[in-house]
Amino acid sequence: MTVSRRRVVAGLGALAVAGPPAVPRGVTAERLARDEEFWAAVARRFRVSPDFVNLENGYYGVMPEPVRQAYHRNVDLLNEQNSHLLRTTYKAAADRVRDRLAGLLGVTRDEIALTRGGTEALQSLISGYRRLRPGDQVMYADLDYHSGQYAMNWLKDRRGAEVARIVMPEPATRQAVLDTYERALREHPKAKLLLLSHMNNRTGLVTPVRRIVSMARGRGVDVIVDAAHSWGQLDFTLPDLDADFAVFSLHKWMGAPLGAGFLYVREQRLGDIDPLYADETYPATDLRSRVHSGTMNVAPFLTVEAALDFHEALGARVKQARLRFLRDRWVRPLRDLPNVEILTPDEPGAYGAITAFRLRGLTTEAANTALADRLMREHRIFTVARTGMSGGGAVRVTPALFTSAADVDRLVAALRDLRES
Structure with missing residues (x-):
């Protein structure tokens, strides 16, 4: 009897209840990044569709199997214990999650409040920022997250603030980015x-967050x-950024369930953020009073420790x-090709x-959507069109931990084919 690849992959996924393979001692991260046998073992901890190559992992992250199975158990637990869980053991579980997050980021538990995602966190901080007076200015860049831009625009009516939009250089360099922010702060x-x-x-x-934060702080900004996309994808702690306010997602690069x-x-800046809707669930001295999500599905938060x-x-x-290795593997062969612009x-x-x-x-949204559609239709490679850049639209490519070198090589071949046609 012939067994389909789909069933084989599904079967492997069902068995992959353990954590990732052990990282070998004495091997540098850069060398391990090129070890396809090791990463094939990691990939077996993920249950993904074999019908296409998924290079659109920036929306949210696939849970590895031990996390997915923990999530299913927690959904069942919540459904079985109902409000008893919410009124008893959940509070201690949420505190343990905050302890784990704080430890990884190098801060204290009291400086962290759980939200249903990075967007809710971002909107809570922007809307709650209380140091604005009519005529003050707020700034964001054209590449910033659209929901963050919308919330900053809302401050015009909410706080009487003037809104300034920064256009990022294209193609960007770190020095050009620093120069752009320095000029924007000077001109506003x-x-x-x-x-x-x-x-x-x-x-x-x-x-370069730390340098921009220092630059802004020197001007009273x-x-x-x-950090919704960077945490879990890049190696850093909060002291590395020296930020007073930050937002994070757990369902992107940490692989927790959606909604975390x-x-x-x-700690010293808590008074500069208003309690949300004058919330009285927690005292004003508790950061959690700056978020109010109502009765929510806590199963994602119960699963965060498995993801960590x-x-x-x-x-x-x-x-x-x-x-970075996977990204370099597809970008470098295309860098010098005529008509291909890497942003x-x-x-x-x-x-x-x-x-x-x-x-x-090809700078319009329609043109890049059509390009992404061709990659999927003709080559079974899933990507996504993005807009908002100063030079026009583009296609975003995002590999994941389960992506193989062969997957990104397939993208290179497909783009060469599309460029020629």
Whole structure:
């Protein structure tokens, strides 16, 4: 009897209840990043469709099997125990999650509040920022997350703030990014609040956050750092960024279930964020009063520790090296091809897994959507069109831990074929 590849992959996924393979001792992260046998073993811990190559992993992350199975158990537990769980053991479980997050990020538990994702965290901080007066200015860049831009625009009516939009250079370099923010801060002396993406979701550019935060702080400007895409993909702690305010997602690069994130406020800055809707569930001295989600599905949060176990077993440095290796493997062969524009720089520290490209002259959303559709239809490679960049639209490519070198080689061959046609 012939067994389909789909059933084989599904069967492997069902068996993959253990964590990732042990990271060999004495092997550098960069060398391990090229070990396809090791990463094939990692890939077997994920249950993914064999019908296409998924290079659109920036939306949210696939849970590894031990996390997915823990999530199913927690959904059942919540359904079985109902409000008894919410009123008894959940509070201690949520505190353990906050302890784990704080430990990984190098901060304290009291500086972290759980949210249903990075967007809720971002909106809570922006809307709650209380140091704005009519006529003050707020700033964001064209590459920042669209929901963050919308919330900053809302401050015009909410707080009477003037909104300034920064256009990022293209193609970007780290120095050009620094120069752009320095000029924007100099030209907007009334600025009080800046939204700053650590890694943006459009091109994957990684900004030198610590230097920009220092630059802004010297001019009396507070910075909200959007680290939704960078944490779990890059190796850093919060002291590395020196941020007073930041937001994170847990269902992107940490592999937790959809609906989990958190926000961070430096302890000394809590008074600069209003309690949300004058919430009285927690005292005003508790950061959790800055978030109010109502009765929510807590199963994702009960599963966060399983996701962190998987993350820590591999290690942030190993994950970062592998994702950069996969990105380099498809970008470098295309860098010098005529008509192919890579929008994300190759400078060390300026990128991770996410990179955007366009074919020269194809700048509209429709053109790039059509290009992404052709990649899927003709080559079974799933990507996504992105807009909002100064030079026009592009296609975003995002490998994951289960992506193989052969998968990204397939993308290179497909793009060469499409470029010629």
